[in-house]
Amino acid sequence: MRGPNDHRRVQMERMQNKSNLQVTFSKRRDGVFEKATELSTLCGADVFVVDFSPRNKQYSFRNPSVESIMNRFLEINPPTNTDVANPVIIAHQNANIDEINVNLNRLEISLEKGKNMDKHFTHQGKNLQLKLVPLTLKNCARSWKLQMKKFKEY
């Protein structure tokens, strides 16, 4: 039933045999999910596992929910951010970012010319600066975390 070199101790390196790799991936993926399930059940822990196969297919396990766990994760691990110097993030689903930035710039110029900016567009004594930044997860998470922090202050 088994060959002479079946020592069943695998080297911890990327498997070369493609078909073996696929089989191993499936089995070990199931194994990781099973362990995660047991950890969750036995210890009442929130667990989230996601992995991507060599063929780029995605598998995930979650308890209780992705959003709940990601919120907790991002709360504890705020993404470091050197890209967002401005306090405002605007995203528009139908617009090119540069194009909106130009529009905002025009809007601010228009407001300045009309002397309306100080009156209508300030907050806590500071001008509300508008600037589009790429809506990356990192940028969102940062703002999201700040919102969370603010929420907790109430």
Next chain:
Amino acid sequence: MRGPNDHRRVQMERMQNKSNLQVTFSKRRDGVFEKATELSTLCGADVFVVDFSPRNKQYSFRNPSVESIMNRFLEINPPTNTDVANPVIIAHQNANIDEINVNLNRLEISLEKGKNMDKHFTHQGKNLQLKLVPLTLKNCARSWKLQMKKFKEY
């Protein structure tokens, strides 16, 4: 060395003994991470695991990086969203959401009065509606995904 009832087969239910639970959590957490590491090494798979202990401490394993994996995850699993009716999300780290909404409303009224809105604040023939929505991860992820989609079109 061992007691008479040491059958070592654990029931799959929440452990009642608190100190045993803590020990089991540590051991099994290490186990899950070790399995995740092996899966990543053997199969070249991207893996992300995060869990929260009964004491609310967070542990995570990631390969290659959280952002990379979360971007892939959210790309494949766009959050369903019924909360964002408006195409614009604005977040401001120092402002109360309702307060900014009021300011934006005033701004838009001001623009309408000045007849500047059509000229400066449109995109592709449609008025650019501004409205604050809560900056939840879900809302961000949705907009982020739409940006990604747009990016791919280029």
Next chain:
DNA sequence: TACTCTATGTATAACCG
């Protein structure tokens, strides 16, 4: 509280159909 030990249960690599 935190290690160490170890008997036992579990996961799985290679093999087979």
Next chain:
DNA sequence: TCGGTTATACATAGAGT
């Protein structure tokens, strides 16, 4: 490429220190 088998390696619960 799949699902099933089995020998072996690995994980781990409970006990001891």
